[in-house]
Every structure is written in structure tokens, then in C-alpha cells.
Amino acid sequence: MLILPSRRQFLTGLGASAGLTAATGVYAFDVEPMHRLIVTSYAPALPRWDPALRLRVAVLADFHICEPYMPFDRVAEIVDATNALKPDLVLLLGDYPAGRIAWRKLPLGQFARMMETLRAPLGTHAILGNHDWWDDEAVQSARRGTPAVKRLLEDRGIPVMENAAVRLMKDGRPFWLAGLADQQPFKDTWKDLSYADVPRTLGAITDAAPVILMAHEPDIFAMLPDRVSLTLAGHTHGGQVRLFGRSPAIRKVRGQDYAYGHIVQDGRHMIVSGGFGVSRIPVRLGVPPEIVLLELGRNEIAPAA
Template identity: 65%
Template sequence: MLILPSRRQFLGGLGGAVALGGATGAYAFGIEPRFRLVVTPYAPVLPNWTPGLNLRVAVLADFHIGEPYMPLDRVAEIVETTNALKPDLVLMLGDYPAGPGVAWRDVPLPEFARVVEGLKAPLGTYSILGNHDWWEDPVAQANRRGPVAARRALEARGIPVLENDAIRLVKDGRTFWVAGLADQQPFHMVHDWRNPSDIPGTLAQVTDAAPILLMIHEPDAFPKVPARVALTMAGHTHGGQIRLFGRSPVIPSRYGQRYGYGHIVEQNRHLVVSGGLGVSRVPVRIGVPPEIVLIDLGAPDRTATRPLPDIPG
């Protein structure tokens, strides 16, 4: 026999569903993107890493500065948390300004650069540019050339911006290279498909057999990265911003879920895709909170010797 719910039961259930949906929406729009911050550790065993080269790398991607989701005090919190991890090296993977629809009030790029200048690492802080660093610069878009405002702001504070460049660094007497690729999607006009990124030209600047850390913004360049590169790091996808059961409804990549998020290994080549820190297009995050990526190389047990600080949320 079919038993129908009473009017009171139906309205109570409807009210519960609405409350649950409202609570989920409030969390996704108001809590996770603005107030949560996690540290995501990786310790990949790389096939061509120099024995004895122990390196801790903090990776910061996709700030998308602007109020209310990424004001300066939030940037300062990220800087403080990153410094507490005591990285040897800090790498920033582009997309510093917010895009349309998520910033109610802009934060000037020079003010952002002033705060991230406080990042502390013995081997320094290096950065690349993302598509929004170009798209949100009307002068660069009109002229179809840089340097963009984000590059000028960062370099004015002593943070190098690598666009098809490679730099040789030394840790404990052992050398390695940090390389940065120019953005692959600098112009948002549909008819303009110029791609200034140059993997062969960038890697041609490497003059010895030391391992290479490669920064790219969009992970779609990864299939063209040769095995000579020890580790590639990318941002851009935000992990889809909504991620449930290991998948996201939408990933801004022509490869879909393949390079959506996390540590990916293909043909013995390693890629780490950060979920990023800010929001883009839609001010929502659920299942992929803002993250600082922490990569320990050369010593898989090093994370245990340097405990992670407690992160609220």
C-alpha cells in the first residue's frame, strides 16, 4: 500500500531540503573560497633528480586579488602561512588580478606586490604570468604586447618574472634550474591565437645536466614537456572550483579531467597542478579549498621532520 506523506511532513521535508541547499550555497560562496586555506603536500620521487639535493618548494597559484574574496589581508595570511612552512624556494604561477564578475572592488597590483614581497625563502621567490595578467591589462591587449602591469608591479618589488626564461640556482652545493614559460593564452580575442610560450627556447638556456623545475600556467602545455624536465608545475584550472568524488563538472582545459588537479605522472614525466588560491568567473569553491602546494624533493621523510602548521578550517 502506498502511503503518502502528510502536508506537515511534506513541508517539513521541503524546508529541510531548502535549508540544506542554502547552507551548502552559503558554504560554497561564502566560507570555502574566503576563509579556508589548506597546505597540500607532495613528495614525488623523480626519475632524474640529483641525489642529496633536498629541496622544499612552496607553490602559490591564481591569487585573483580583489574584494571580497582576495583582499590584502587574505594575501598577508597566505604569505604568513607560506613563510611558516620554511620553504627553500617560492614559485608563483600567475593570474594575480581577478577577472570580471568576482571582484566587487579592485586591489591595486602594486599593493599586492608589496605584500607578497614579504615571502621569505633562502633561494628566493620567482613568478610567471597567467592569462588574466594579460586579459585584465587593457593596454597590453590593445597593443598586443607587454610588459603587463602585473610584471611591472612584481619586478618593482624584486620578484623576477620568467617568460621563456631559465635561472640556475644552487642548494647545498648542488645545482638545479628554475624555468618559466610565457603564458599560452595572452590574448582573449577569439581570432588571435598567438601563443608566445616557447618550451624548446626556454630549455635551450639550460647549460648543464642539473634537474629542471618548470613553471607553466596552463597545464595544457604538459604533453610537449620533454622528460629532461624533472617536475612541471601548473595552475589555471583551480581544480575546477567544484570538485566532488575526485571529479569536476568543468575544467578549463582542452584535455578535460586529464590535467584537472593534483599529481599526474605520464610516461615517467611528473606534473603537479595546483587548485589555486582565488576564484574566477564564478565566486564559488566546494571540495577544492584554496591551497598552498608544498613540494618536498629529494627526501620523502622531510615533511615529517618539518611539521605543517595548523591551518584554520
């Protein structure tokens, strides 16, 4: 027998549903994007990794500085939390300004000064993202040049890598850090024009030491050779809404889900950070702002594919 709810029960349920919806909205628009900060740790067993090389890497992606969504006190909180992790190396994966979502833009020079306060024995290294190009009006209008944030970071001693590689040492063990130029530098040709040059970047590597590669957009992962031990990417923000392990706002790349997390494809490894900021809409739900912490060399090494 079907038992219908009473009017009072119906109104109580309706009120509870409305309250839950309102609470979810407050959480998604305010609490998660602007107040939560987590550390997401990975200790992947990587192919072509030196088992004697122990490396602790902090990965920071997609700040999108602006008011009210990423003010400088929030950036300072992220810097302090990163320094407390005592990383050997800090990597910045691009998208420093916020774009059209900003109520008020913030000076990138001040942001660069704050990045200078990151502390790691092997330094802080950066790449550029699409918003570093898109939000630089001079570069966009001239269709050439270099985004101002590159100079601002380099003036603070932070190398910005564009299709380049550098050989670093930890405890006498070498590894290569490589960084690709952005794949979507201009708004109106982002599907057709990429500055990323994989052959040039990997051509700068002169020995068999392991390679960590920084690429702002994860899309290029399908094109990378297995010479790269680990690819690091941002850009997606994990979809900003991620529920039940899915990010519905992020399209698949050649049938592969590159939205978030540790991805293994054909024996190659990529970690996509959810980053910190927001874009298009000021919402995060199920993918809180995160510092990615890599503990490399601490697991049994996987065999080469």
C-alpha cells in the same frame, strides 16, 4: 507495500532539503572561497631527480586580488601561512588580478609589496598568467608590450620568468628553475596564439641537473619532454567545483584530465594547484584555496622512464 510519507513528514523533509541547499550555497559562496586556507603537501618520487637534493617549495597560484573575494588582509594571511612553512623556494604561478568578477579592483603595486615579504633562502620567482595580460588594458589595446605587474614584481626583487631558466643551488646541489611565458596572452586569439616557447626555455639549460618548470596553464604538459623532472601549473582553480574527484567545468586535454592535483603521464610528472582566487563565478566547492607544499628528494627516486 508502498508507504507514503505523511504531510508533516513531507514538509519536514522539504524543509531539511531547502536548509541543506541554503547551507551549501553559503559554504560555496562564502566559507570555502573566502575563509578556508589549506596546505596541500606532495612528496613525489621524481625521475631525473638528484637523490641528495632535498628541496622544500611553496607554490602560490591564482590570487585574483580584488574586493570582496581576495582583499589584502586575505593576501596577508596567505603570506604569513607561507612563511610559517619555512620553504627553501617560493614560486608564484600567475593570475594576480581578478578580472571582471571584481567588485573593486586593487592596486597591483601593493600586491607586489606584499609578495616582497615572502621569505625563502632561494628567493621568490614568478611567471605570468592569462589574466595578467587580459586585465592590462594598455597591453590588450595595443596588442603588444609587457603587463605592468611584471615590472611591479621585478621592482620588488621578484624575477618574472618568460621562456627563461635559472640555475639554483641547495646545499651544494644544483637544479634548474624554468618558467614559460603565457599560452593565452590575448583574449580574442587565446586558442591560436601562445607566447610559451619550450625549445627556447629548455635550450637555456646547460647541464644535467634536475629541472622544475613553471607553466601557468597545464595544457602544455602533453608537449613537454621528459627532460623536465616536474611541471607546476595553476589556472584551473581545480574547476572551482570538484566533487567525487572530478572537476566538470574543466575540459580534458587530448583525453587527459589536467584539472587538479598530481598527474603522471608517460613517466612525466605535473602538479596542478587549485590556487586561491575565483574567476567567472565567486564559488568554490570541494577545492578550498590552497598553498601547495613540495617536499622533493624525500622519497625513493623513481627510475627514468
